[in-house]
Amino acid sequence: MSFINYSSREINCKIVYYGPGLCGKTTNLQYVYARTSPEAKGKMISLATETERTLFFDFLPLSLGEIRGFKTRFHLYTVPGQVFYDASRKLILKGVDGVVFVADSQIERMEANLESVENLRVNLAEQGYDLNRIPYVVQYNKRDLPNVATVDELQRLLNPRRVPEFQAIAPTGVGVFDTLKQVAKLVLTELKRGS
């Protein structure tokens, strides 16, 4: 849920990175954090287990510049991808303005991808959102690995609605900022339309 503050002239929005366990959600945020100038970012918080798996969420506040005198601030969150953290995933979706689905391109993770998209749809609906209407982009991550599905196949299974989609290699940054920019743009466009 966006927050527009006339006093500080700020537009604040929330973007959630969703996807199956180990698909690269946290890596997306880490890359954004590493490549953003200090004045445009806040501290990145990772609530993770001792083995560095996301336990509750990662959080990264980011400024993307000004529109007509309003600073645009985006709060990026990841969810824990492991199946049994579903209660936490639901909480993080509260008040979301835009969603990035990070898919693991490896063939053996296709079932996990499908399960996660369905889980996203159900959990969004519980919060009163419709996946077909919310600003939404899909990222096919891990394109550098040997055993990956074709983009056509990924698209057919995970993105039948043909929302904006990006191929990515998150550790090296391929596709990371393109994904972020696209979802941020969709969120602002939706806010403008909604207003």
Added chain:
Amino acid sequence: MNPGLVLYEEEFRKISGICDRLTRDAGAKVVFLVDKNGQLIAATGQSQNLDTTSLASLTAGNVAAMGGLAKLIGENEFPSQFHEGEHESLHMSIVAGKVVLVVIFDARSSLGLVRLRVKKASEELARVFEQLARRQATPGARNPLAEITDDDIDDLFST
């Protein structure tokens, strides 16, 4: 899509005034107000050296998690929480069902005093949020983003 929270100058001044007074009356170090989605609305007291953005996000995460726990045991939510540290303590309470009032205090104050002052401030804040909700619901309320064009949005991402 949910229209979100819009905060206008007048209500912001009232909210800041209430938080300021609470900081003094409760002998608190810092008072801040966060919406349940983790957006910081106001911060008063010695907040200059605090990472208020992170505090806001973690507060919302904590309140959301406790709300989830409450529902599991048949409660609607836990309206307030208290965390006692060695030097600093933290009191959180839900105001008007949608924002969280956080008070950070040390040994110079006490939980009893904080609770007492929070109760009064919460009532005042609830009235401001009612006023804000009415203003947002008014037909013809100022559209904050109506003047923004598609080109403005494109320009933001052109570099």
